[in-house]
Amino acid sequence: MTGQSDRVHTTPVHTAPAHTTPVHTTPAHTTALSAARRARELAELRDRDTPVDLVVIGGGITGAGIALDAASRGLETVLLEAHDLAFGTSRWSSKLAHGGLRYLATGNVGIARRSAVERGIMLDRTAPHLVRPLAQVVPVFRDTPPLGAVLPGLGFVAGTLLSRLAGTRADRLPGARILGAGKVARYVPGVRRDGLVFGHLNWDCQLVDDARLVTAVARTAAGHGARVITRARVLEASGTRVTVRDELGGGDGKDGDDDDFTIAARAVVSATGVWAGETTPGVRVRPSRGTHLVISAAALGDPEGALTVPVPGETNRFCFAIPADFGRLHVGLTDVDAPGPVPDVPVAGEDEIEFLLDVVNRALQTALTRDDVLGTFSGLRPLVDSGDGDTADLSREHAVLTSDNGLITITGGKLTEYRLMAEQAVDLVVRRTGVDSAPCRTTDLPLVGAPGHPEVARPGTGPGATRLPASLVARFGQEAATVVAESMLDRPLEPVAHGLDVTRAEFSYAVTHEGALTVDDILDRRSRVGLVPADRAAAVPAAREALATTPRDAPS
Structure with missing residues (x-):
């Protein structure tokens, strides 16, 4: 992680992981997205009188992933986003590409196994420049309840086994082990020393940044010919057409032009996350707010790994302090029901800030205060509403639904599984439309910037x-x-x-x-x-x- 300094640290350009297997294909288009390209492609769509193969609504990680999957199979694809790439939930995550340990602990082996497989695909093949191993340390103190002292270690061992079954080698993601008190303090210098007995060490994966991943996926899709158009709001949608408004006023009323126009398509997929109900009436999404704090890494002694602290009274919930850019740490995560209208930018509640500080302070030598909080960010998880239970208990499974008007909606799920969700959505599009398509290629398709991208x-x-x-x-x-x-x-x-x-x-x-x-x-x-x-x-x-x-x- 980079520190807060004006000094320029340099590294050779050729530091890409040597283990990555290149896939040499030549995109038919540049990956560059710009205002000029946006204007040109909007004009082409306005003048078009034949359907495209696929329109994707939503420029988060799921929508971008669908656009890449479809375009790389040879489908003529248009991605429409009302705001900007990664505007919604996709930029407010914990910035982890994790192996699903929490779901393994709750018996949801399916999500855990899929997460471990997809994490390995990003780490080894598609995005090794954006995904890196992250040490996670759970300190155990003399006053830690017996069950709390044992369960994290058992979960970490199970996670290691899952990683190996998913094909991730030990030289890429080491196995879980026990740390002595001294080594715990080496990973997290700010840990409380009084009563510290030992710690559990696990290795998971961290994204360089979640919004950067979205941008890389969208640009890679553009390199395969997808039209990626932001500030294009979908006003109406069915399975065969969308009505679009250019939010930048491209038509501006001159020469009879209008900012609203229609795009015909063989299929339309809505990947709008917590806004799915607005695009697809009848789809019930129950948003859950997850809040993080931004603090100086120096407050915890510039830790090398993520400090992970069990939530009191819970058997499977943790808060953590994860190293981030600019000499910062991100402290999270809450899970709060967030009913009502969906805001463009969620705001952290003061009770959430106090909750996170209280939990993390249990493991710190010097307690953090409200003055240590440099910033906050909150995201809304698009949980598929089952009608009951706390949001913390709702399934993180994704759902692919088809409306009476033919519109396909995909929502729910986890960031780590974006590629798989996209594959399933495009498989459905191909089956329904019969469009000529190559097989899915995204398990081995390097993103722009990754070794092997052409x-x-x-x-x-x-x-x-x-x-x-x-x-x-x-x-x-x-x-x-x-x-x-x-x-x-x-x-x-x-x-x-x-x-x-x-x-x-x-x-x-x-x-x-x-x-x-x-x-x-x-x-x-x-x-x-x-x-x-x-x-x-x-x-x-x-x-x-x-x-x-x-x-x-x-x-x-």
């Missing part, structure tokens, strides 16, 4: 051409040199603000290649600077400069 870098920017900031390579993988070489901003390797290891080149690339159209897109989704209000304010000038400097006919 996007050609600019001349002179290949592996070994230069040394780049380690944080940039961590976020962009084998694209890192291209990010710098194609910067429209001067001083590309300078930080966007004091203490943030995001370079000016990354802000420029967000506009020219990642479809960012606004300051919010850059700060809140292409980078995660916006998680801390003070960081956000400091980086606003660089974001504005990136938008102003980038030509509107940037690469497309």
Whole structure:
């Protein structure tokens, strides 16, 4: 994890995992998303009088995954998002690609097994540049109840077995073991020493960032010909057509144009998460709010792993403090019923903040206070409503439903299973429409930036051409040199603000290649600077400069 410093740490571009098996295919289109490409593809859709193969509604991880699966099979695909990529739940996760231990403990072996398999696919083949092993440490104290001292270790051993059965090797994800008190403190220096007896160590996986994963999947889909269009709100949808409004006013009433138009399709899939009920009447989603706190990693001694603390009175719930970018920790997670209208941006409740501080403080030498909280973020899980039970008890299974008008809706599920959910949705589309399709390819299809992805870098920017900031390579993988070489901003390797290891080149690339159209897109989704209000304010000038400097006919 990167620290809070102005010093530029460098790493060679060629640090990609050597174990990855490349899949050499050549995309028919560039992966670059830009304002120019959006305008051109919207115009093509307005003028079109024949159906596309598939329209996907929703630009979160599930929708982006469906677009990639479909486009890589050869289906003509359109992805429509009312706001921006990763605008909803997909940017508010715990940023884990986990193996489903919690579900194994509750007897849901199916979710646990699928999660372990999908985690391995990302770690070893499709996104090794965005997924990395994460140590999880559960400290055991003299006053820990006997059951609480034993159960985490048993669960971790079962999780290790599940990893091996899923094909993940020990050199990629080590097995569970017991740590002495001294080694617990080495992983988490801020742990309470008084009464510390030992700790359980487990290895899971962490995403570099959840919103970056969504962007990479969407761009990879665009490289296979998918039209990925943000700020395009679906007003009405059936199984064969959608009515769309260009939220940027592309029609603007001139020459008889209108901002609303219709796209015909052989199939339409709604992947709108907690908003599924708005697109598909009759679908019941029961949102559950999960809140995280953002604190300085220094408050826990800059831990190397995630501190994991059992919730008192619960046998299968934990809170954790996970290392994150910019010298931060993310402390989570709550599970609170969130009925009523779905907000665009959920807000943490003060009771949730106090709950998280109370649980984590039980394992800390120096207690965190409200003043340590630099920021918060909350997301709404799209749980399929069974009609009873607490949200913590509702199934994390996903559901694929078909409405009377033919609209296919997919909701529920876990971020780690996005690829599988997409495969199942596209399989249904192919069966229903009879469209000519290749088999699913996404189990071995590298995302943009991963080893084996065929996007050609600019001349002179290949592996070994230069040394780049380690944080940039961590976020962009084998694209890192291209990010710098194609910067429209001067001083590309300078930080966007004091203490943030995001370079000016990354802000420029967000506009020219990642479809960012606004300051919010850059700060809140292409980078995660916006998680801390003070960081956000400091980086606003660089974001504005990136938008102003980038030509509107940037690469497309």
